[in-house]
Amino acid sequence: MEKKQFQTESKKLLDMMINSIYTHKEIFLRELISNASDAIDKRYFKSLTDSDSGLPRSEYEISLAVDGDARTLTVSDNGCGMTPEELENNLGTIAKSGSLDFKSENSAENVDIIGQFGVGFYSAFMVADKVTVVSKVYGAEKAWKWESEGVDGYTLEECEKDSVGTEITLHIKPDSEEEDYCDFLEPYSIQRLVKKYSDYIHYPIRMDFEVTKPVEGKKDETEKVIERRTLNSITPLWKKPAAEVTEEEYNSFYSAKFFDYEPPIKVMHYRQEGTVEYTALLYIPSHAPFDYYSKNYEKGLQLYSSGVMVMDRCAEMLPDYFSFVKGLIDSSDISLNISRETLQQDHQLRTIAKAVEKKIKSELLKLLETDREKYEKFFKAFGSQLKFGVYSDYGTHKEQLQDLIMFISSNEMKYTTLKEYVARMPEEQKSIYYACGDTPEKALKLPQAAAVKSKGYEILLLTEDVDEFTLQTLMSFEDKKFVNVSTDELDLNTEEETKKLAEENESGKELLDFIKESVGGLNSVKFSNALGGHPAALSSEGGMTIEMARVLSKMPDAGEGLKASLVLEINSEHAVTAKIKELYGSDKDKCAKYCKLLYAQARLLSGLEIEDAEELSGLISELMV
């Protein structure tokens, strides 16, 4: 029989498929099943106007069959079929698809093309060394057989086929060292692939399974029987109206698909109509996956194009600060052949991603308003990510996120949002105060925090590394500035008090200089009236706070320069200060030692380590004996 030649470009594509080193060879089945489903759609829609040509809707099906001995896998459909001309045009040439513009024959690039476009029918040649297509259209007497063993060309001849539709037989390649092609002859592997890629094709995909069953009426005998099973779920859960889906169904779908043993904290299921149409089924997990705060965690949503999965994890669908969301998007506006490379330019996808982001935010706000307990549970799991979101990208997203973040506050030691904090502020309070520590309790014990609290002001208690960076990025909330209590920005004084303090500092200058010199390493020493009864405390001047310097110095590439400019604040009313003043006049040597002790106390009270424990121990011993 005469062999016909493939059109040049098809030949190249075919050659690529045959020699493919593409790792997801299994997608060929998805491609063939999608084609079969399209063909059934075509026949079905045609029959709406020409009722003779169709079948009752319930009789449409895609049928799979494997024959291990013959090493064949057959995909059949009772769709529209193809005329000999169509067989030739559709399978002999790919020119019409146009998307494949081969600029180079470089094989590395070739592999990319498979990922980029999906390659339809030709992908069969990744797993088969011969492909036979038998097809018959409605009203034709005869069927036609198209057959090819690859680049050498194909044959086309008349043949017999009873029913309308297409039957594609793949002669599966022999196993090689790199690839066990025999997997594609294994019914359970095929079932798994259908579940993975084609679960929601809206026609049944059926296959025969040989199963062993007890013989009816005979107790100990078994027999092998053929059982025909439908492999796909057909109607996706997300295509059902939300009102018809039970919580149980949402949860079991979630745990099966996203491998989480705990039910999600929130389900969002909605359909968006308008310029872009899509259905979303999104979940907020109730706990962070073990690798969530590591580099290994991959964010993303699954993408479906009308029920066919086109991407398992599309990172572009979620901003980093919502990376905890799991779920999927299904849209007929998404091309079946979307790929990571074409994704970024895809306008539809970007529009969907924007809308999804907005939806997640509004649902989180709603949760915050309606179910505080759940929101706090959510925030414990993923709050760091939101706070990090405020801080990253130079604060670009702070407006978006500032209403979602919370901190523990001195007000009942409970979580508060910034809005709630501001609403409770007394009229004369100018700033939003915060204190940092390992725990909220420790933060509240800072001498300056005690002073703020005694004025009746609330304090946000920051315990995580990211916290202060988050507030510094926000700078203010509803025009109220954030003020770290352990900095020179804290100012609780009235004009009169300020004046009095300035005078004290002026007249005590000599002593303060002496203390600075005795202690060493300090930027300045000053009297303060905001230490809540404690003798001394540390604070910082300039932009770098004590807490920030601590966090930054832990970073792997931290330099020496990351130091806060320390200020030793001394309570002028404390008895210890009186003692130091006295010693300054009578015994400078002893006074210097007391200054060091005072400084050590201030470090401890401010939650800092003692720099020289041995020296301190010596000083204390001296005092004790």
Ligand code: ADP
């Ligand atoms: P694509 O589906 O992206 O157009 P394919 O290479 O997968 O590209 O298929 C080429 C064409 O062959 C299809 O557009 C369709 O017209 C035809 N075709 C493929 N499979 C079938 C089938 N099972 N039944 C009818 N037509 C088919």
